[in-house]
Amino acid sequence: MKVLITGIAGFIGSHMAELLLLKGYEVEGIDNFNDYYSTKLKRINAEELIKKGIRIYDRDLNDADLYYTLPLDYNFIIHFAAQPGIASSSSFETYLENNFMATKNILDFSKKQEDLKLFINIATSSIYGKFATQTEKASAAPTSHYGVTKLAGEQLVLAENRLGNINACSLRLYSVYGPRERPDKLYTKLIRSAIFNEAFPLFEGSLSHKRSFSYSGDIVEGIFLAILNFQKCSGEIINLGSPIQKTTQEGIHTVEFLLNKKITFNLLPPRTADQQETVAIINKAKVILGYEPKTSLAEGLKNQINWYKNTIEKYGRI
Numbered sequence: 593m594k595v596l597i598t599g600i601a602g603f604i605g606s607h608m609a610e611l612l613l614l615k616g617y618e619v620e621g622i623d624n625f626n627d628y629y630s631t632k633l634k635r636i637n638a639e640e641l642i643k644k645g646i647r648i649y650d651r652d653l654n655d656a657d658l659y660y661t662l663p664l665d666y667n668f669i670i671h672f673a674a675q676p677g678i679a680s681s682s683s684f685e686t687y688l689e690n691n692f693m694a695t696k697n698i699l700d701f702s703k704k705q706e707d708l709k710l711f712i713n714i715a716t717s718s719i720y721g722k723f724a725t726q727t728e729k730a731s732a733a734p735t736s737h738y739g740v741t742k743l744a745g746e747q748l749v750l751a752e753n754r755l756g757n758i759n760a761c762s763l764r765l766y767s768v769y770g771p772r773e774r775p776d777k778l779y780t781k782l783i784r785s786a787i788f789n790e791a792f793p794l795f796e797g798s799l800s801h802k803r804s805f806s807y808s809g810d811i812v813e814g815i816f817l818a819i820l821n822f823q824k825c826s827g828e829i830i831n832l833g834s835p836i837q838k839t840t841q842e843g844i845h846t847v848e849f850l851l852n853k854k855i856t857f858n859l860l861p862p863r864t865a866d867q868q869e870t871v872a873i874i875n876k877a878k879v880i881l882g883y884e885p886k887t888s889l890a891e892g893l894k895n896q897i898n899w900y901k902n903t904i905e906k907y908g909r910i
């Protein structure tokens with residue numbers, strides 16, 4: 593079975609590629625290596641995959657001519673490529689191009705595949721809005737350009753499924769962390785601050801945010817289960833994340849404990865688009881996929897700290 597992964601050089605996509613390879617799948621990927629965060633890190637991720645025999649197309653999903661060069665024999669397409677995060681430095685147009693237009697293009701390409709079994713869209717709990725604490729039946733209420741464009745992309749995917757053009761599902765992920773976590777996200781920033789004795793940029797009010805911190809290894813196992821259960825997944829939206837809720841404060845304490853360091857803060861104004869509370873309600877994932885995340889926050893963070901230390905030792909600061 594052959595799988596195409598978009599956004600393969602990124603945080604979660606690179607883990608997905610490795611897991612599928614391990615399971616005996618043929619894996620190819622696309623990434624435009626954009627500079628939203630350290631391209632050095634994306635190149636390191638990609639090099640590790642290329643060494644294992646994975647082919648990576650260094651292209652943008654919005655390049656029309658890309659679709660003349662790609663094969664038409666993929667059995668699964670997993671669509672991770674996106675403009676993530678809610679950074680004020682990302683314009684609305686960037687979200688629109690990468691979360692909506694890019695999704696339209698990869699969908700048009702998917703419709704040409706000769707034996708596509710499932711298109712897996714990678715969505716986000718940000719679609720639910722300030723409080724992502726409900727089942728998949730809850731109304732969408734995003735509060736950021738990221739959430740709004742990810743919702744629009746998800747609907748584009750599901751529309752193709754409703755029209756009978758492709759079998760597709762959408763998996764909504766919750767605060768993923770682990771080795772290779774994006775440098776703009778909580779735990780990579782915390783670990784970096786602790787190791788380099790730098791103040792951590794803390795958004796006012798964020799210590800009490802409640803989060804479903806979900807380990808990358810558990811997340812890609814869940815996505816793999818969607819491949820194994822592709823017939824049951826068609827047309828479905830499924831939450832994928834940890835059902836255990838922790839505050840950001842608890843997350844900070846865990847990093848401090850594991851590194852035996854006290855982290856200092858640089859207080860920044862609150863980010864209005866931030867979610868207040870998330871918790872992954874995964875009853876549907878349990879029933880359809882048999883999903884059962886197993887990694888504790890301390891265990892997952894230990895792996896992430898080891899990865900960070902090894903990476904900076906080998907490649908310098910990322």
Ligand SMILES: NC(=O)c1ccc[n+]([C@@H]2O[C@H](COP(=O)([O-])OP(=O)(O)OC[C@H]3O[C@@H](n4cnc5c(N)ncnc54)[C@H](O)[C@@H]3O)[C@@H](O)[C@H]2O)c1
Binds near residue numbers: 600651
């Ligand atoms: N990390 C999380 O906590 C989290 C939570 C919920 C959902 N998600 C979703 O998971 C997916 C992956 O997130 P991530 O954290 O790994 O992000 P990431 O930025 O590390 O990975 C995305 C990759 O896509 C590539 N990309 C972006 N636009 C592209 C385009 N137009 N053409 C080709 N490549 C492009 C980027 O270069 C990057 O390598 C995203 O769809 C995101 O919305 C992530």
